[in-house]
Amino acid sequence: MTRHEKYMTTSPNLQNNEVPAATAKGSRLRGTGGAGGTSPRPVKRGESLPTEQGVIVDWLRFTFLPTGAITHALEQMNRYFKLWFPVPVTMVSSKRGLHGYQASHDVMAYIDGEMIRLAIVACGGDNVGGTICVDVSGTGCAIVDDWQAIYATMQDLDARITRCDLAMDFLDGECTIGQIEEMYMAGEFNSGGRIPKYYKHEGGDIHSLGCLGRTFEIGRRASGKLVRAYEKGKQLGNQDSNWLRIEIELHNKNRVIPHDVILKRAEYFAGAHKALEGFVATASRKIPTLQRQHESELARKLEHLRNQYGKTIDQASKFYSDDYASLIADIRVKGIPASMHKSALATHVYGSHAPESELMRE
Numbered sequence: 001m002t003r004h005e006k007y008m009t010t011s012p013n014l015q016n017n018e019v020p021a022a023t024a025k026g027s028r029l030r031g032t033g034g035a036g037g038t039s040p041r042p043v044k045r046g047e048s049l050p051t052e053q054g055v056i057v058d059w060l061r062f063t064f065l066p067t068g069a070i071t072h073a074l075e076q077m078n079r080y081f082k083l084w085f086p087v088p089v090t091m092v093s094s095k096r097g098l099h100g101y102q103a104s105h106d107v108m109a110y111i112d113g114e115m116i117r118l119a120i121v122a123c124g125g126d127n128v129g130g131t132i133c134v135d136v137s138g139t140g141c142a143i144v145d146d147w148q149a150i151y152a153t154m155q156d157l158d159a160r161i162t163r164c165d166l167a168m169d170f171l172d173g174e175c176t177i178g179q180i181e182e183m184y185m186a187g188e189f190n191s192g193g194r195i196p197k198y199y200k201h202e203g204g205d206i207h208s209l210g211c212l213g214r215t216f217e218i219g220r221r222a223s224g225k226l227v228r229a230y231e232k233g234k235q236l237g238n239q240d241s242n243w244l245r246i247e248i249e250l251h252n253k254n255r256v257i258p259h260d261v262i263l264k265r266a267e268y269f270a271g272a273h274k275a276l277e278g279f280v281a282t283a284s285r286k287i288p289t290l291q292r293q294h295e296s297e298l299a300r301k302l303e304h305l306r307n308q309y310g311k312t313i314d315q316a317s318k319f320y321s322d323d324y325a326s327l328i329a330d331i332r333v334k335g336i337p338a339s340m341h342k343s344a345l346a347t348h349v350y351g352s353h354a355p356e357s358e359l360m361r362e
Contacts, residue, residue: 054280055265058138059165063131064157070123073132077121080153081107086145098122101133113334147262154259161257166248166269168279173242175279177214180229188275189218211239224253248272
């Protein structure tokens with residue numbers, strides 16, 4: 001029995017062919033059924049593409065209406081999380097709310113002596129319609145073990161996706177931000193007969209202009225669809241990097257985001273703008289991308305360590321008579337810097353090299 005089959009057979013709402021009581025009401029909440037007004041338009045899909053490996057889910061948020069007590073729904077989500085993630089997770093109560101919800105719980109994984117948050121489950125509040133919100137960050141998405149299980153979860157709960165970010169990475173200059181800007185100026189990001197507005201900026205300092213990279217955005221988050229291209233390698237501190245990331249941020253503003261967006265990622269990515277379809281085949285796979293991110297972040301940390309404390313370490317090494325092992329043992333603090341949580345967690349899960357199943361696809 002596969003994990004997905006086990007998930008489906010043990011799901012409390014699918015036993016004996018029962019239909020969740022919230023289904024009809026949930027459909028009306030999403031605008032996909034029932035009377036009273038025009039349904040929002042669906043998110044567009046592009047042509048069927050042979051692979052999803054170049055497009056990743058980098059953020060996922062959905063809400064659902066529990067059929068029973070909130071405590072039962074939280075226990076149910078905890079069981080689902082064990083199917084989503086390849087590492088043990090625990091839900092920890094938080095003192096803060098989230099997006100109008102009164103209370104929240106952090107979904108945490110314990111890796112290398114550090115508690116790393118993968119997702120948040122929020123509930124309670126006067127203006128949330130009795131719903132529960134599940135917010136999976138980019139860190140959590142990076143190690144999801146079974147997207148089919150998440151799809152089944154959302155189907156089971158009759159969930160409404162409120163945000164989904166799809167992303168592609170080009171590590172070695174296969175696509176540049178200049179190309180994206182040229183395509184925009186040529187009218188290739190036509191959306192329903194009009195060209196969305198753009199916004200661009202770059203970051204840096206007076207000594208190194210543009211050192212933090214450039215960003216080019218098309219559309220607006222408020223309209224429900226935003227395309228963002230940015231020089232991620234430079235953002236991570238590597239001035240020689242050609243790494244470009246293209247993200248599509250989808251919100252349920254006047255639109256329905258189908259559940260299968262997390263499965264047919266390349267199709268929905270290409271469907272967001274026809275201009276993006278040609279890039280899908282050349283995108284880098286997830287595992288090399290995360291390895292590159294981990295290496296870039298570590299290199300930046302070591303450069304900072306050398307600049308700030310290099311001379312101190314030199315004097316300390318003399319005091320320790322060049323016994324570097326003892327020196328490191330005395331100053332080392334076990335754990336993971338916050339900025340490296342995502343890449344370190346992925347390295348823990350996938351190892352320093354791609355699994356054999358990934359290598360066989362090359």
